[in-house]
Amino acid sequence: MKKIISVVTFFVIIAIHLVFLTSILLEKVDEIWMMLGVLLVTSMITYSYYHISATQEDHFLADLQDIFYIAIGGIFTYFLNVDLQLGAVIAAGIVGTLAALLPYLQPNSKTVKRIPATVYCGAFIGMTQQSVASNYSFVLFACLITGLLFIGAKNLFNGFGGKLGTLAFGGVAITSLLIYIFL
Template sequence: MIHTVILIFTGVFGSLLTYYFNNKLKLGGVLSSSLLTCIVAGFIHFFPTYIPEQLANHIPLIFIGSSFVGMVSSHQLSTFIGVSLSGLVYSLIYINTSQFFDGFGGALGTSACISLLVIMSIPYLRSNQKLTLGYFQLRKMMFKNIKKSKK
């Protein structure tokens, strides 16, 4: 039970830290994710006696995946609450499905993408005009790309 809480906290903390480094300190998504992941993985590698083996096997993976969540642009997800909820969803996905993804590449990134999509879709699901709102969002994205390509 306590291990699960620690893993969930790691996911939320990893996504928030990466988001902060990426969007507030302007380090960029890749640098933010890799820097923080190296710190966490280095700590676990050089000080293995401080962390139980079960946690030491999962914390780096959860932190890496949650740092993928934190790489989201502030234009797409602008609140720390949304990022922390995405980190929570990512942690729950990892805890419940990690045994199924053994040996498959891209599982952490895919899980991070799913967790972001879940949180980003909440405003659309709460709207009474789901189809209209989705249509206008799609149209806005299409015309935005067309205007950029003409320049």
């Protein structure tokens, strides 16, 4: 089951990248060759990512904790960003810095060492503009979706930059899409 979730998450992330790049190109470039080039490069990247070996681990409680910490990061950043009007970058910087300091409080704890990455992933969600994320329920739902993507991609894309931001973008995009479809 974990392998199926991992494969589905992998292709969701690739689809998010493809849709994002395609929308940028359609907005800025009217050249069909550019689109074909993006599809070719995306296909090659997908092929190479998919053939990287990933070890599968099953830690249900740790996965639930990851969703919780993503939600903490998202809510706290959104609060600083929107309610205190500090701005998205400053708010995420504060949350990220505080999360990065946590492992120094308990240097021998494996659980505490995992917290900064998950909280910072949530901070990306909290950076969402108020015109997109109009309330805390949107942020919480986006954190849940992102948490599920995070769990599915836990052993994917390790060592590649942008994983946390991509997961957060995916969670916000999927949440926006669901709201658009159902409301």
